Amino acid sequence: MSERAAKVTPADEEEQDDDQITDSAAPDAAQEIDAESETTPEPVTSGAEAVVRALENAGVEHAFGVQGGAIMPVYDALYDSEIYHVTMAHEQGAAHAADAYGIVSGKPGICLATSGPGATNLVTGLADADMDSDPMMALTGQVPTELVGNDAFQETDTTGVTTPVTKDNTFSSHSDTVGSDVSEAFALASEGRPGPTLVDLPKDVTNGETDREPDAPSVPETYEVQERADEEIVAAAAERIENSNRPAMLLGGGVIKGEASEACREFAIEHEIPVITTMPGIGAFPEDHELSLEMAGMHGTGYANMAITHCDTLIGIGTRFDDRLTGGIETFAPDAELIHVDIDPAEISKNIHADYPLIGDAATVVEQLAEAVDESPEATKWRAQCQQWKSDYSMAYDAPEDEPLQPEFVVEALDEATDDDTIVTTGVGQHQMWACQYWTYTEPRTWVSSHGLGTMGYGLPAAIGARIAADDDQDVVCFDGDGSFLMTLQGLSVAVRENLDITVAVLNNEYIGMVRQWQDAFFEGRHSASDYHWMPEFDKLAEAFGAAGFRIDDYDEVADTIEEALSYDGPSVIDVHIDPEANVFPMVPSGGDNGQFALTEDQL
């Protein structure tokens, strides 16, 4: 269990109530109550109270949302609850904040919205969480049952709209069962492969009377999760590892979600196997370790892409082999036998054929493999080759003082100025890639980004959610793009109101930079709708919101301004004017061959 998971929750610290014990007849039950050490809550009287009770029973401490007609009964019940609600400026922000909260804490983040536009505003955030398998639960208000289907005011078929972008969703049909619906959705969000769930709450159901306490969170019987992989295949995979000469581990987001980072580290180090990560897998293995080759894929390091292309055995753990990672399937790890560890059977052989399918919980299966592998592979030459690639394809960049500020320098400077446990969130675009490439991640749950959906605007609301989930002494830094920041910067009002200590560094190129880079490479430099020409002054804008605003134009301002922004107690925004022509390399074009990554534009 991680340190964070073991953290004492306020509920645990509450005073014991001795009266409880005398009330109870059976000694066993008395002990149970004693262990829970909670005061008996008032019985529920309505569906809405049952909803809130379900959240409390599940240990929920925070929620993010926006009020509105159909969800008002739930908010009214929340008024009396210990659950801390963060009122967001936009429902998309509520969803991203809940998503980030889930990533950082490992427990489902909760977001609330009203029916109609409230619910549809959540959709991007749900889709984002679905793509990245982040634990999260949305509660949406709905028009009263008798009006459903009549195109009532603010009616949207929320379960219909969100089915393709949720792990599961439910339309609550009765006040007596609504609390249990929420408990079940909460359990489903994190059990097995995590993902977003949604419960749609018609107003008559939440307003309706009930004295039924919600069931404890548990998944439905039809939902089965396999924890341990088939021993026979484990043995075969172990033999393959022992006999390999060019092994590599590929750690995906599932390693972090499955709390398997420690087991993977031990396994890799014990058997001296080079480690590659996917983008969601960043933080699963310390990037400053000799065995680390960092991230592979479209903007992965040259050495990771060389290693993944030339390995003979690939141990992929908790990864779904997304096309941004694999490039063209035909040229992906073409010499490798694949050992694929995943908790979701549907990921096995979906994109890349698994020679050794190991279905189960990442931490459990890695332990199984660790037990089964007796001898380390004979891979001295391969490791030397990987080290050679590390120096051949170094990520060192050119940053002459008399040229415009290079973004890589800014990322490195912020990394240097903060502790290892600092959480980084991002928008989507070039700045996101620089944040992956030039920050050295060493801990799981410190990299919080929109991977699968690639949602511009994710950065700031994610920083809000991450800040609330993080330990007080952890820093939270958001690297945003100018375009991405514009999409959700209303969240600054939340950060100021809640006095959240976050530092936003806007890598401002006055461009939809990633698109501009592609246009230069693939569309003859025709900058259709990618050149903003002009951007608001983000430092002044921040000040208008009541946050601290800073601006950087030159190298000599970087260190001091970063120091000032970080030490400001509250939200700060640094408008960093970077070289607008800066590009992200290495780069594998879509569907390309990972081993043929371009290091410069003319190689594309």
Added chain:
Amino acid sequence: MKRGLEGPPPEDRPTPAGRRNKQGIRIDPEVEATHEPRRTVISALVAHEPGVLSDVSGLFSRRQFNIESLTVGPTKDEDRARITVVVEEPDPGIDQIKKQLRKLVPVISVRELEPDAMQRELALIKVDAEDPAQVSAVADMYDATTVDSSTETATFEITGARQKIEAAIDTFGQFGIREISRTGTTALARGTEETAAAANATESTATEANRDEPYQTANDD
């Protein structure tokens, strides 16, 4: 200023010998292995609750699985319904369909039926009845029941495997078909075999997936 990064250019890098096909399966670079689509029947036992059918049909359209027909109906247990889908996909696609279906929370179990499973479809065929004698001769040939007749039309009910229905439609064609309505295929496994068993009575998809994927023991290189 130099843009980009240093390092050997693509043409100077070693390239691996292997290749994969579109399904991500490693292949001998010389022989391109392809999986041909095949028609098969998948039966799923699901919780009988609102939204299941749309979950299932949504899954098929979202993931671009090719389906020939999809039917749903109650079972002996009022809390359960059976969905029967006829699909046409290459093997890896069929495998994905089964796993993705099983992943839906209200789905209890999923099975691909043997090719010899009992498969039936019902069709209503409305034809011009200018020549009643000949029309009823054809109807007899296919064991069709007359459901309705008027001076101008006759409507028949035909039950059978898909091939029989197609053949009947072909033959009735000579009289002029006014309208057809077909139910799509429903199916059951033969004998004592269970079609798609209730929860826990079968092994989990996870175990099935493990078994479906033949694995090789290490072949050294």
